[in-house]
Amino acid sequence: MFSQEILKGTIKPLIIKLIKDERRMYGYQITQKVKELSTQKIVITEGALYPALHKLVDEGILITESEWIGNRERKYYSLSESGIKTAPAKLEEIRESILMLVQLFDLKPLVYDAK
Amino acid sequence: MFSQEILKGTIKPLIIKLIKDERRMYGYQITQKVKELSTQKIVITEGALYPALHKLVDEGILITESEWIGNRERKYYSLSESGIKTAPAKLEEIRESILMLVQLFDLKPLVYDAK
């Protein structure tokens, strides 16, 4: 059994992380990428995804460009200049938060791999 | 900078984890323990704590016993029989969720420590 409840609050940082890695992504692609990375365990619903994307645009972190594939729209999101500047600090915060969870829930011994 | 936003959704599992370890705890003690374990970084607010505790009681996971220290009440919470049975599975779920976050946010290389 896998619980999605703990993943609440992670969607915006996750979007930033994915878009930073991929340079640009569109909404549907994000849902598929998360499914893939999580071996089908995490399903981002559209009701969570699109409002989160729109908020990130409102916050000036993401910018959009539409592309038309045939008659169908694709809205690509990428980091704005401001987003490029602020993303590393945000992701570092998330990193610390997740490692804090590891510590709190006593998931140690986990250590950095020297490899 | 430390972000508490990702910790949303973790309060109920965290309570279960702490009470499982300590056998029994009272509300204020939980806030102090979390502060201590997180080196002052995580502050559980009472508006989140008490409703969560009450819900866990309603769900039959926790039971309470009041103790009077002088004229002041302390409400101790411990796992119910049902809670004792279900806690391991719940914590395993959380474990998987947190390790999923580690994976998604690419916090690898993290490996089990052989020590």
Add this chain to the structure above:
DNA sequence: TACGATACCTAATATTATTATGTATAATTT
């Protein structure tokens, strides 16, 4: 005696996610 710490609690508000619904095109299966 004033203040900070201990100890419980709720209510209004804000945030975020789930569930349901809506629209439409493209590709695949029957």
Add this chain to the structure above:
DNA sequence: AAATTATACATAATAATATTAGGTATCGTA
């Protein structure tokens, strides 16, 4: 050819959860 699934966007009603603010009261210490 028709039906279904996948792709692709979106919003609205509801539910769940947290923040902020407020309330009450005791205990220990400066």
